[in-house]
Amino acid sequence: MIAAWGVAVIMGMYGLVSYQMTPAVLGQPPGKQWPAGVSFSHNSTLPTLIMTLHPQCPCSRASLHELAELMARSAGRLDCRILFVQPANAPADWLDGDLWRQAKAIPNVTISVDKDCRDAAAFGASTSGQVMVYDRSGALRFSGGITDGRGHEGDNAGLFSVLDLVRSGKSAVAATPVYGCSLGVCQIKRK
Amino acid sequence: MSESLEIAPELRRQIDARAGELLTEYQVSQWKRTDRMFAVLLVLQWFACVVVAVCLSPRAWEGLESHIHPHIWAAVYLGGLIAACPVVLVIVRPGETMTRMVIAVAQMMHSALLIHLSGGRIETHFHVFGSLAFLSFYRDWRVLIPATIVVALDHALRGIFWPESVFGVAAASHWRWLEHAGWVVFEDIILVWACVRGAKELATLASRQAELEATNLRVEAEIARQTARLESVSQELISTARRAGMAEIATGVLHNVGNVLNTVNVSASVALDKLKGSEISSLVKVGEMLQTNQADLPAFLTTDERGKHLPAFLIELSECLSREHTGLVDELRTVATGLDHIKEIVSAQQHHAKSGNARIRVSPADLFEKAIGMDLGGSTNENLTIVRDFALIPPVVMDKHKVLQILINLLSNAKKAVIASSRSDKRIELSTRKIDSGGKGVIRFEVRDNGVGIRPDHLAKIFAHGFTTRVEGHGFGLHSAANAAGEMGGKLTVASDGLDRGATFTLELPLADLSSVEQLLTLRKETSCPPK
Numbered sequence: 001m002i003a004a005w006g007v008a009v010i011m012g013m014y015g016l017v018s019y020q021m022t023p024a025v026l027g028q029p030p031g032k033q034w035p036a037g038v039s040f041s042h043n044s045t046l047p048t049l050i051m052t053l054h055p056q057c058p059c060s061r062a063s064l065h066e067l068a069e070l071m072a073r074s075a076g077r078l079d080c081r082i083l084f085v086q087p088a089n090a091p092a093d094w095l096d097g098d099l100w101r102q103a104k105a106i107p108n109v110t111i112s113v114d115k116d117c118r119d120a121a122a123f124g125a126s127t128s129g130q131v132m133v134y135d136r137s138g139a140l141r142f143s144g145g146i147t148d149g150r151g152h153e154g155d156n157a158g159l160f161s162v163l164d165l166v167r168s169g170k171s172a173v174a175a176t177p178v179y180g181c182s183l184g185v186c187q188i189k190r191k
Numbered sequence: 192m193s194e195s196l197e198i199a200p201e202l203r204r205q206i207d208a209r210a211g212e213l214l215t216e217y218q219v220s221q222w223k224r225t226d227r228m229f230a231v232l233l234v235l236q237w238f239a240c241v242v243v244a245v246c247l248s249p250r251a252w253e254g255l256e257s258h259i260h261p262h263i264w265a266a267v268y269l270g271g272l273i274a275a276c277p278v279v280l281v282i283v284r285p286g287e288t289m290t291r292m293v294i295a296v297a298q299m300m301h302s303a304l305l306i307h308l309s310g311g312r313i314e315t316h317f318h319v320f321g322s323l324a325f326l327s328f329y330r331d332w333r334v335l336i337p338a339t340i341v342v343a344l345d346h347a348l349r350g351i352f353w354p355e356s357v358f359g360v361a362a363a364s365h366w367r368w369l370e371h372a373g374w375v376v377f378e379d380i381i382l383v384w385a386c387v388r389g390a391k392e393l394a395t396l397a398s399r400q401a402e403l404e405a406t407n408l409r410v411e412a413e414i415a416r417q418t419a420r421l422e423s424v425s426q427e428l429i430s431t432a433r434r435a436g437m438a439e440i441a442t443g444v445l446h447n448v449g450n451v452l453n454t455v456n457v458s459a460s461v462a463l464d465k466l467k468g469s470e471i472s473s474l475v476k477v478g479e480m481l482q483t484n485q486a487d488l489p490a491f492l493t494t495d496e497r498g499k500h501l502p503a504f505l506i507e508l509s510e511c512l513s514r515e516h517t518g519l520v521d522e523l524r525t526v527a528t529g530l531d532h533i534k535e536i537v538s539a540q541q542h543h544a545k546s547g548n549a550r551i552r553v554s555p556a557d558l559f560e561k562a563i564g565m566d567l568g569g570s571t572n573e574n575l576t577i578v579r580d581f582a583l584i585p586p587v588v589m590d591k592h593k594v595l596q597i598l599i600n601l602l603s604n605a606k607k608a609v610i611a612s613s614r615s616d617k618r619i620e621l622s623t624r625k626i627d628s629g630g631k632g633v634i635r636f637e638v639r640d641n642g643v644g645i646r647p648d649h650l651a652k653i654f655a656h657g658f659t660t661r662v663e664g665h666g667f668g669l670h671s672a673a674n675a676a677g678e679m680g681g682k683l684t685v686a687s688d689g690l691d692r693g694a695t696f697t698l699e700l701p702l703a704d705l706s707s708v709e710q711l712l713t714l715r716k717e718t719s720c721p722p723k
Contacts, residue, residue, distance in 0.1 A: 002293055005276035009300055012269035016307055017349075019261050058248040058260060062310050087255055128252075151248065151262075152311040184254015 020149040023177030027126030034138035037122040040112070042138045043079035047166055052083045052120045053103070054128035055095050057181035059151035063129035064099060066146040066159050068106045074166045076108060083114040083125075085183055120183060129180035133162055141165050145178030152179070198405075206401045213397035218330070221393070223286040225328045229294045230281040232325070233274040236301045240270040243308045262308050273300045288333070291326075295334040298322040299341035320378055327382040330389035335379050343372040446667050447536045447596050450603050454565055455529035462522035470511045477505065525564070532565055535592055550703065553591050555623040555634050556581035562598035563621070574615060575606070580622040587634060588703035590679055594636075597672040597683065601638040601696045604668065607661065608642025608694060617641070625702075632702035633681075639695040645687035653685050676700070 029035065034042045042048040051067060053060050064082075071080060082103050086094055095113060103111050114120050123132055133142040142165060148156035158176035165171045198206070244266035250257040277297040280290040302318040309315040319342060326334045484491035484498065491498040559581065602619070609617040620639040625632060645653060645660070652658045654673040659666035669683075676683040681700035687693065 002276060002280075002289070005272070005293075006296070009269070009273055009297075012265070012272060013300065013303060016261075016265045016269060016304070019265075020307065054252050054254075056250070056252050056257065058250070058262075061247070090255060149311070153313075154311050181252040182254065184252070184256060 020152060020179075022150070023145070023179055024127040024182060026144060026175065026178050027124045027130060027183075029124040029132060029140055029143055030122070032140050034134055034140075035122045035124070038119050040081070040119075042134045042136075044136050046077060046079040047136065047141070048134045049078055049080045049162065050083060050123060050125075050132045050134075051080070052085060052114070052123065052125035052128065052130050052183065053099060054181045054183055055084045055086075055097055055099050057099070057128040059147075059180045060099055060129045061102065062147045062149075062151045062153045063131075063145065063180060064102045064106070065153050066156065067109075067131075070146065070159055070162055071106055071108060073163055077166050078162075079110075080106075080108065081110040081112060083112055083119050083123075085114045085117045085120050087184075088116045117183065126183055127178045127180045128183060130178045131158065131162065133165055135165070135169070142171060142174055144176030145180065146176075147179050150179040202405065206398075206405050209404065210394070210398040210401035213400050214394050217393050217397055218390075219286045221328075221330055222291060226281040226285045226290055226294065228328065229291075229298065229325070230278045233277055233294070233297060233301065236305070237266075237270040237274045240266040240301070240304055240308055243305065247309065265304070266308055270301070270304055273297050273304065291329055291331065291334045292337050295326050295336075295338040296341055298326065299338045299345075302342075303345055319375065323375065323378050323382060327386055327389075330386050330393065332383040332386040335382055335386075339372070339375050339379055342375050346371045442665075442667050442671075444536060446665070446671065447599065448533050450599050450668075451529045451532045451536070451565060453603075455526050455533075458522040458525035458529065462519050462526070465515055465518055465522070469515055470508055473504075473508055474512070477501065477508070528564065532595075536596070550588050550590050552586040552588050553594075554586045555584050555636065558591065558594055559598060559621055559623060559636065562595055562602050565595075565599055575609060575617045575619065578618065578620040580620065582622075582624050584623060584625050584634065589634070589700055593675045593679060594698075594700065597675055597698055598636060598638075600668045600672045601636075601698070604696070605638050605640040605642065605694075608640050608644075610642075612642045612691065614641065614691075626699075628699070634700050634702060636698040636700075637695060638697075639693065641693040644690045644692040645685065645694050646690055647687075650685060650687060654683065672698075 049070075051063065053063070067080070067082075071078065084095055084100065084103075100111075103109065112119075125132070127145075129145050129147065131142065131144065131146050132140060135141050142158075142161055144158050144161075146156060146158035146162065148154060148158075156176070157173055161171040161173040161176065241263070244260065244262040248260040248262040251260045274297065277290070277294040280287070280293055284290050299319065299322060302316075302322055305318055306312070306315045323335060323338060326338055480497065480501070481488065484495070492501060493499065556579075559579070563577065602621075605619045609619060618641045620637075622635075622637045622639075624635045624637070626635055627633070649658075649660060654669050655666070656670045657666040658670075673683045676698055679700055681698065684697045684699075686695045686697070
């Protein structure tokens with residue numbers, strides 16, 4: 001009985017870890033340059049970071065945590081904008097939640113509501129927590145997640161890549177897996 | 192005493208065996224208690240996992256669509272599964288080694304689950320160290336082994352396959368798990384030391400308990416032995432006390448009887464002397480003279496010189512014989528009174544032996560007079576002056592015989608004290624008073640003499656048994672008098688300014704409470720007229 005219990009527990013833990021380690025679909029930006037149709041333009045003096053967020057996604061809490069860490073380590077050398085997607089038929093309290101408050105608490109970050117997922121679709125984002133970094137010239141330098149698992153805090157390859165871009169203008173890794181909820185409607189709109 | 196402290200080898204073996212039993216009892220009790228604690232803790236942790244999952248990850252989203260987050264299912268099913276086996280083991284096999292080993296593994300698995308559910312928060316990792324500390328409650332360092340193995344394995348495997356999840360660094364060394372496991376081992380070292388020390392303390396406790404039990408047994412046996420011995424000694428003491436009591440009573444009776452016999456003896460001697468010197472022989476000579484002259488008695492009475500003086504002689508002789516008679520009657524009355532008092536002493540003692548007291552209504556002054564008659568009546572010392580200062584006190588209820596015996600003792604001593612004194616104005620002052628002492632009535636008898644007095648250092652022991660200042664004394668009279676006063680609820684005290692300064696003995700007796708029904712009945716019985 002004890003052995004069976006041990007095996008069952010190990011299998012359960014394996015399933016949990018597998019779920020957390022399985023990345024979501026990484027949306028591909030339409031090109032290597034700042035996409036057309038985006039409602040705002042990139043910063044010409046600083047690298048511009050875009051993070052798309054599903055306002056109800058619990059896994060993105062870790063993404064915002066890492067973003068706050070990133071902003072703190074960047075020391076003002078990064079223009080950051082968070083896009084909270086809002087589908088056309090979203091309920092009234094769609095944006096009201098922990099993520100909104102958590103994002104508002106991060107210093108030097110621009111928060112905007114992406115109504116009908118237009119900007120997210122323009123960036124080709126499909127997963128909450130996906131980050132895209134463009135340099136001063138508007139060239140795409142990084143696309144991916146800044147967590148190492150679904151809803152898992154801690155240092156990770158995405159975070160270090162963005163930091164390298166901010167500090168030295170170059171990074172060995174241009175794309176990392178992204179872990180988070182699907183943006184759903186936005187994905188459909190993009191198609 | 193040293194004998195009781197020595198432990199025989201056989202007893203030592205028994206104590207050690209008992210200590211072993213106790214240690215096992217303590218350990219099993221400790222393990223079972225900790226098992227129960229962990230059973231509760233595991234269930235609580237399970238609920239905590241569910242709460243954490245519901246609060247942090249209630250639903251997973253795809254656009255506008257959502258479903259229950261897999262973390263909730265993991266918390267419910269995996270958390271329940273982790274807790275189930277150890278809880279069942281606690282119920283069916285409490286205190287067993289396997290149970291606490293499984294608990295150790297489950298506790299660590301709960302740590303892992305919580306870390307996952309909380310999104311890998313570094314703070315949640317403290318659960319691992321807290322769990323190790325909880326496991327040390329078992330005081331069995333072996334439970335730390337499976338717990339440490341689980342942590343080490345988790346870190347080793349994840350360090351190899353998913354380093355970011357455990358070390359937060361993607362390019363961490365494959366051996367970095369050793370650093371993390373090292374901190375666990377560091378805590379383990381402290382906890383193992385604490386467990387070993389705790390186990391030693393438990394063993395010491397068991398050993399002391401065993402020794403205490405053995406000591407208790409020995410003490411109980413010793414108490415039983417001593418109790419039996421005490422009982423035997425007690426019986427002996429009671430017997431001795433009874434004999435001593437009888438001897439004391441006999442001494443008291445004899446002392447009092449001796450006092451009275453002294454008076455009787457004096458009176459009897461006086462009567463004998465009076466009889467020896469009686470003028471009755473003169474009457475015999477008169478008879479012989481009349482018989483000789485019987486033939487011519489008228490001539491003898493008228494012509495003979497002797498005959499002519501005979502009538503006057505007879506008148507004088509009759510007066511003399513009358514005085515002798517009166518004196519003899521007085522002395523014989525004193526003898527009779529003395530004998531009567533001896534009878535009363537014996538009777539009182541018999542009565543006391545039966546009922547404990549003989550309380551009747553008497554006048555304090557009458558009691559003093561009776562004592563004077565008994566003790567001073569036969570005194571031939573013409574220089575002795577007796578001064579009476581008796582207050583007018585109506586008859587009160589008291590133990591007549593005891594009071595009389597005390598007064599006789601005091602008067603006897605006073606008389607001896609003044610006789611032994613060289614002063615010419617020998618004087619004994621007697622007084623009775625009714626005084627108030629603390630709201631209660633007290634009758635005070637006082638015997639003051641100007642005799643030889645008492646040395647200050649003798650005052651404190653004057654009432655002690657066997658203490659006397661006279662060569663012919665026995666040291667019993669005042670002792671028994673003081674005891675008798677105490678028995679009546681009163682007290683006998685002495686005062687003296689020193690040698691040749693006289694002494695004052697004061698007897699104070701409480702007035703009887705006449706409201707007492709018992710005493711009223713006693714009074715009625717005592718004062719009723721005897722049938723004629």
